[in-house]
Each structure stands twice: as C-alpha cells, then as structure tokens.
Amino acid sequence: MSWLLKSSIGRKFIMALSGCCLVLFLLFHMCMNVVSIISIEAYEAICGFLGTNWYAVLATGGLALLFIVHILYALSLTLKNKKARGNDSYAMSSSLSSVTWTSKNMFVLGVVVLVFLLLHLYDFWFKMMFAELFNLHDIVVLPEEVGGHMAMLFGSPVKVALYFIGIVALWLHLTHGVWSMFQSTGLNGRTWYPRLKCIGNIVATIICLGFLIVPIFFLAKHFLCGAC
C-alpha cells in the first residue's frame, strides 16, 4: 500500500478521504449546535451524553488523527507543488474567470481555518473535555453549565466576529473541497461535474449557515433581552 504515500494520486486520495470524513464530522457538529437554539436543555443533555465517556474520548482521538493527516498531507502536497512549479514565476499572469480564487488558495484558507480551530478548541474542548479529564477544577465547564458558558462567550461581539471570519474561511475552503474530493477519487465525470460543484456549494452553505446561526443567536439574545 506504499503507493498511497508515494504516488501523486494516492496522496490526493488520502486528502479526499480525510476531507470527506471531516465534512461528515462538520455536518454532525452543525446539527448538534443547532439544537442549542431550539432548546438549551437538550443541548446540555447532548453534551452530557458525549462528555468524557470512553467513546467520546476515542472519537476525539480519531478526529484529531484525521485533522493531523489532512494537515500534514496538505503541507507536503503544497511544498511538492511549489517545487514542481519551479523558481521562475511569470512576469505577467492573468486570472481566468473559470478558475476560482478559493481553488488556488486552499492552503491559505486551511491555515485560517486551523487558527480558528485552535481558538475554538480553547474556548470549548479545553474547558470541557480536557479540563474534566485532567481535573482542572478552576476552569472546568460541566455539561450542565454549557448554556451559560455559550451565552457568556458569544455575548462578546469580538468573539462573534472572530467566529464569523473562521466560518467564512471554512465556507470558502469547503466550496472547493467538497466537489474536489469527488474529482480526486475519480467519482466525477462529464455529467456530474456541474452537479457536484452545485452540491458542494449547497453542502458548504448548509454547514456554515448552521454554524454561524448559533453565535449570532446568542449575541442577539445578549443584546436584545439582556438578563433573560
């Protein structure tokens, strides 16, 4: 199976596969988040259900591995591509309307998403699962306190703005990433090319709208009805 690591198509296959798993995770994460708008009690129950159970810890480990694979491969592919491009750049290059900006800047967008991910991990995962596992009592947020924690966090417009930037970067990353994984795994063709592009945009938009609505909801709640 060394071809997966050595050949260009093998490496792209791993990018596509890890990307696909991450998209599925994002869909699940987004659905879970939307619950917090409908009922904060239900959301706290979900957090309690996941909590620090063995399966949640195991899944977190698997997820971390997926992220690491996706990032390391992105790094190695980008470096290889830069080398293949050579040192001389064109004196004059013009942009093509059919080539999207996102497709040429997936690595930059990925870095923005990664920075956002670290911030987000610090805001939630570090204070919830990590603190609970390692008994950091002074910072821990228990599942039943998560509603209050979110209201406090997203009451700050700066935080919401940061989340907004991160989620927009994620949207741009996904608009190229989702259809691209079908192309890289060979599940694309003449007929499905425009369809997959459309489906990719829809999936990216659904995921990101679902993510965006939560901080905006809590911010609006904070400003519109203050203490309630």
Next chain:
Amino acid sequence: MDKTINITLKVWRQRGPKERGAFESYKLDGISTDSSFLEMLDILNEKLINEGKEPVVFDHDCREGICGMCSLYVNGHPHGPDDSITTCQLHMRRFKDGETITVEPWRSAGFPVIRDLMVDRTAFDKIIQAGGYTSINVGGAQDANAILIPKEAADEAMDSASCIGCGACVAACKNGSAMLFVSAKVSQLALLPQGRAEAARRAKAMTARMDELGFGNCTNTGACEAECPKNVSISNIARLNREFLKAKFRD
C-alpha cells in the same frame, strides 16, 4: 490597404539552461494585423539578424495548430489571449496599436528552458513511452464491426485524443502538474475496448513516470482546462484518478 500596428515586445532572453535570463524590449513598426504571431516573430528575427544580433529562439513546426510544437506564454496566457487555439494560430489582429506584448517561455520545473523561449518537453515523450503498447490481433484482417463501440465513447475518446501534447496545461498550472496531459492520453485508450486490455498497467505506469519526472499534484483548479488549446476536459483527470485507484486496489 493592410491595417498595420506598431508594437513593443518584451521577450525573455536566456542563453542556456544554467544561465540567468532577463527580459529585453524590441520595437516593431508596421506589423500587418493579418500576420500571425509567429510571422511577427520571424520579422523580429530577420531584423535582429540584419542588425547582427542573436535571433530569438522559439519552438514551432506545422503552424496549423496540430503538431503541438509551438508554445509561448503571451500576455499572461499559454498560447496567447485567444481561446482554443495554439500560438501559431494567434494573429496580430488580437493586439492593439502601441501595445506592449510580453512573451515568456513555459515556466515549470518539469520543462527547463533550453534557450530563450524554447523549453525541454522531452518529459512528455518519456511519459508516453511509459504508456507502453496496445495488444492487437494479428493474422487476417478483422471485420470492421466485430468490436462495437458506442457513439458517446467514440466521441469522448476522440475529444481526449485531440490533446497535442503542447504542455500548455503544465504551463498554466500553479502546481506544474501534467495531469491533464497524462489523463487525456490514458483516457483516449481507456475509453475504447481495444485499449482496455492494458488500461490498468498503462494508468499506473504513466502516473508513476509523471511523478518521477517532478510534475506537481493536481489541486483541481481547472486552469489547465481553461487554457488548453484543444479544450481537453478535466473530466479526463477524474477518469485517470479512477483508473489508477481501481488498478491499485485490485493489486
């Protein structure tokens, strides 16, 4: 009367593969808009020779858009600003009077510059060689209708086969990837029953050779497809990915 234009050319001059290159500007007056881009370069070279200077080296052969020999990155586009044509089919009517035209060689690690605007594209020949043979039945001539080929498959194979191997895809790609070329060559045979016998071996061998020669990885930007003088589609790349992965998983 012919319409003529005066232009300034900014041409990449490089004496050899190892030497540093630089742009040089040349003024050309009274160029007929009916002349082709390469005829304009011929006029430039004649002028340079008459002045006792070194002429500009560039690749060309058939000058009718089928051999794939001409290259040139003109004003930020492989094969110039016009769509779906090669440089030799580009005409001076595409340019305005007084315009400065920038002419560069293909720039990619896989295509080192030999001199001026000429690059070494033997890497493509090596990939083709790696593709190997196709099995055919010998002996008495087969009946023409013995192997049925659906019209769609024949059309698509023909579209893939229209690739002339000029390397514009590599020149246009930000990753210097040769995937459009390799995928077109794999597809033109993989789509037809006669090419199926060695399809798996061919996809693996050509991809391996492409990687070995230092071409980049495809990130699906679609720049190759947009600049291809023969409009080869990136659906070929999906087919190559499919053929390659299928072959590898079957091993």
